[in-house]
Amino acid sequence: MASLITAKAIMSHHHVLSSTRITTLCSDKAIDNQQRKTKLQISHRFFSRRTISAAVINSASPVPKKETVEDERRCHVAWTSVQQEKWEGELTVQGKIPTWLNGTYLRNGPGLWNIGDHDFRHLFDGYSTLVKLEFDDGRIFSGHRLLESNAYKAAKKHKKLCYREFSETPKPSRSNFKNPFSGVGEIVKLFSGESLTDNANTGVIRLGDGRVMCLTETQKGSILVDHDTLDTIGKFKYDDGLCDHMIHSAHPIVTETEMWTLIPDLVKPGYRVVRMEAGSNKREVVGRVKCRSGSWGPGWVHSFAVTENYVLIPEMPLRYSVRNLLRAEPTPLYKFEWCPNDGAFVHVMSKLTGEIVASVEVPAYLTFHFINAYEEDENGDGKATVIIADCCEHNADTRILDMLRLHTLRSSHGDDVLPDARIGRFRIPLDGSKYGKLETAVEAEKHGRAMDMCSINPLYLGLKYRYVYACGAKRPCNFPNALTKVDIVEKEVKIWHEHGIIPSEPFFVPRPGATHEDDGVVISIVSEENGGSYAILLDGSSFEEIARAKFPYGLPYGLHGCWIPKH
Numbered sequence: 001m002a003s004l005i006t007a008k009a010i011m012s013h014h015h016v017l018s019s020t021r022i023t024t025l026c027s028d029k030a031i032d033n034q035q036r037k038t039k040l041q042i043s044h045r046f047f048s049r050r051t052i053s054a055a056v057i058n059s060a061s062p063v064p065k066k067e068t069v070e071d072e073r074r075c076h077v078a079w080t081s082v083q084q085e086k087w088e089g090e091l092t093v094q095g096k097i098p099t100w101l102n103g104t105y106l107r108n109g110p111g112l113w114n115i116g117d118h119d120f121r122h123l124f125d126g127y128s129t130l131v132k133l134e135f136d137d138g139r140i141f142s143g144h145r146l147l148e149s150n151a152y153k154a155a156k157k158h159k160k161l162c163y164r165e166f167s168e169t170p171k172p173s174r175s176n177f178k179n180p181f182s183g184v185g186e187i188v189k190l191f192s193g194e195s196l197t198d199n200a201n202t203g204v205i206r207l208g209d210g211r212v213m214c215l216t217e218t219q220k221g222s223i224l225v226d227h228d229t230l231d232t233i234g235k236f237k238y239d240d241g242l243c244d245h246m247i248h249s250a251h252p253i254v255t256e257t258e259m260w261t262l263i264p265d266l267v268k269p270g271y272r273v274v275r276m277e278a279g280s281n282k283r284e285v286v287g288r289v290k291c292r293s294g295s296w297g298p299g300w301v302h303s304f305a306v307t308e309n310y311v312l313i314p315e316m317p318l319r320y321s322v323r324n325l326l327r328a329e330p331t332p333l334y335k336f337e338w339c340p341n342d343g344a345f346v347h348v349m350s351k352l353t354g355e356i357v358a359s360v361e362v363p364a365y366l367t368f369h370f371i372n373a374y375e376e377d378e379n380g381d382g383k384a385t386v387i388i389a390d391c392c393e394h395n396a397d398t399r400i401l402d403m404l405r406l407h408t409l410r411s412s413h414g415d416d417v418l419p420d421a422r423i424g425r426f427r428i429p430l431d432g433s434k435y436g437k438l439e440t441a442v443e444a445e446k447h448g449r450a451m452d453m454c455s456i457n458p459l460y461l462g463l464k465y466r467y468v469y470a471c472g473a474k475r476p477c478n479f480p481n482a483l484t485k486v487d488i489v490e491k492e493v494k495i496w497h498e499h500g501i502i503p504s505e506p507f508f509v510p511r512p513g514a515t516h517e518d519d520g521v522v523i524s525i526v527s528e529e530n531g532g533s534y535a536i537l538l539d540g541s542s543f544e545e546i547a548r549a550k551f552p553y554g555l556p557y558g559l560h561g562c563w564i565p566k567h
């Protein structure tokens with residue numbers, strides 16, 4: 001493989017640099033074993049000088065002397081753009097993959113953070129990069145590929161940012177500089193959704209009918225992919241009038257039969273709760289909840305939770321801000337503002353009737369990811385009296401958003417600057433009380449005061465459960481650097497960590513036929529300090545390593561994944 005890649009890469013000065021990196025990695029013994037099966041394709045036109053120089057730096061090769069190099073030298077591969085548009089090949093497995101594990105783990109996340117000479121600012125800005133691990137009878141066939149969103153294709157074609165990303169706004173064209181009406185045009189393009197990105201870099205889900213969809217928070221960023229080839233199939237076309245509302249939660253809740261999601265209303269602050277039957281493209285509005293705070297915008301809703309009978313709608317003090325949405329330059333809170341004085345709420349809607357059965361004020365909170373929720377029947381008469389909802393809670397401290405700026409992530413490696421997080425547990429009474437509680441479920445010190453990117457056994461969705469898998473920390477760190485299993489009943493925590501790693505979301509796959517909640521495996525993809533990366537498999541119960549498989553190159557950090565079983 002080394003000679004194949006070198007031949008492809010030595011086409012220009014820049015590609016001599018990229019070949020240095022790839023040849024170095026490919027001389028790895030494990031990779032030599034699979035040369036025949038490996039295909040690599042480098043996009044020569046698009047990947048820029050910066051991407052390539054970062055690659056050289058990560059391979060510890062001699063580097064050109066320039067000011068940015070010192071910064072980049074310290075840059076962990078987790079925050080370094082992928083080096084090629086796609087790759088596929090078999091990975092060499094150390095250890096033994098359970099024979100029952102047959103199917104594909106797919107992970108989505110931002111993997112390319114520069115366009116031409118422009119470097120993106122925030123982790124969430126990067127172009128969607130899918131990584132697959134296909135488990136087949138003890139072997140792993142892997143690959144990655146950039147998603148062909150319109151935003152990515154336009155950037156590639158014009159060598160510049162063309163759509164509004166999380167923190168980035170395209171520069172106005174020269175002709176628009178002098179046009180006094182261009183500001184109005186920008187507002188129209190923003191509120192019609194035209195200028196918003198479809199870069200579906202956040203999650204990937206398998207719908208009940210088997211279709212696989214990548215998502216971000218714009219509805220137009222719902223994109224179908226082929227989980228085998230990683231080809232982009234095309235837009236998921238919602239067959240309803242709800243797309244006018246532009247944005248939705250990036251984390252719909254999907255089962256074999258249905259999908260639930262929330263659609264925030266920016267005009268009349270509130271949320272629509274919608275349901276889509278498996279096999280359909282049409283969402284039905286089950287109900288609507290009005291925001292209780294007097295702020296202009298609804299609270300940001302990245303994710304939410306469901307129980308067997310209810311949908312929980314969070315109304316956080318981190319709210320959409322029209323001023324910040326319109327600003328070209330990012331504010332410290334990007335599109336949002338922090339309004340704790342306007343209150344923090346959780347609403348509960350009946351799945352059956354769409355009625356609001358509880359709406360409680362709670363202490364200020366900041367969460368991106370709900371873990372799970374369930375109903376509790378305290379009187380033992382079969383009627384739920386309280387709802388318990390757990391989330392990764394950032395102690396109502398918005399600094400986490402700015403911590404995820406690429407410059408900070410790249411330059412603070414080794415410093416203990418990650419703000420604290422915990423498992424926040426809401427208790428929401430169903431007796432008409434005005435207030436709900438928010439407590440710490442397990443002493444945060446036990447998981448290094450970091451807690452995000454969580455998963456549970458999917459068979460326990462909406463039900464009383466015991467185990468949370470998430471990214472935690474071994475301090476000091478500037479980003480969660482460990483995998484953790486939290487027993488929220490016994491309040492015990494297991495940690496898996498290796499020096500210098502940045503692991504992505506630990507994803508739990510239950511063993512078919514299992515009778516214990518933690519009988520299964522946990523999959524994660526780990527970016528290493530030395531520029532490499534590997535897939536890791538932990539036993540869901542002991543949380544010990546079962547197997548790992550090294551990639552022939554370094555993969556950046558990724559966000560969320562899904563499991564597609566082989567039938």
Ligand SMILES: CC1=C(/C=C/C(C)=C/C=C/C(C)=C/C=C/C=C(C)/C=C/C=O)C(C)(C)CCC1
Binds near residue numbers: 368453479
């Ligand atoms: C907010 C708007 C947009 C984009 C939203 C996006 C891309 C949101 C992505 C959020 C993610 C990936 C949150 C993850 C959080 C992870 C954490 C806190 C990890 C912590 C580790 O400790 C647009 C769609 C671009 C436009 C409208 C507004």
Ligand SMILES: [Fe+2]
Binds near residue numbers: 302303368559560
């Ligand atoms: Fe997320």
